[in-house]
Amino acid sequence: MKYITENITEIEKLAVSMMLFATCGEDENTMANAEVSKTSPNTFHIEYDVANPFNGISLTVEIRRESYANGQSSVFHYNVISSAYGDTGEFTLTIE
16 A cells, blocks of 8 residues: 555554455455555545446545553554445454
8 A cells, every 4th residue: 555644653554454454355456556645633545446446445434543551452443434435334453
């Protein structure tokens, strides 16, 4: 993926990757040219091949991170605010 804004941290990159590959089932080769931009402190826009609904992606997602005191796990809360293909909603992923 191409991160087109400079202020995206490594943790935020991890959160975006987890969302796309673990839940959306996106193909790594397809997503290699996707552009990710940070539009506000916790909000990201991800876009690739918007004209092709079978191969493209265009969505805006808010991501919040919660770390547990033991430092052994993090929880990412996602809220897909808008999507070119109508797949919006909230979900959570955990790293242990």
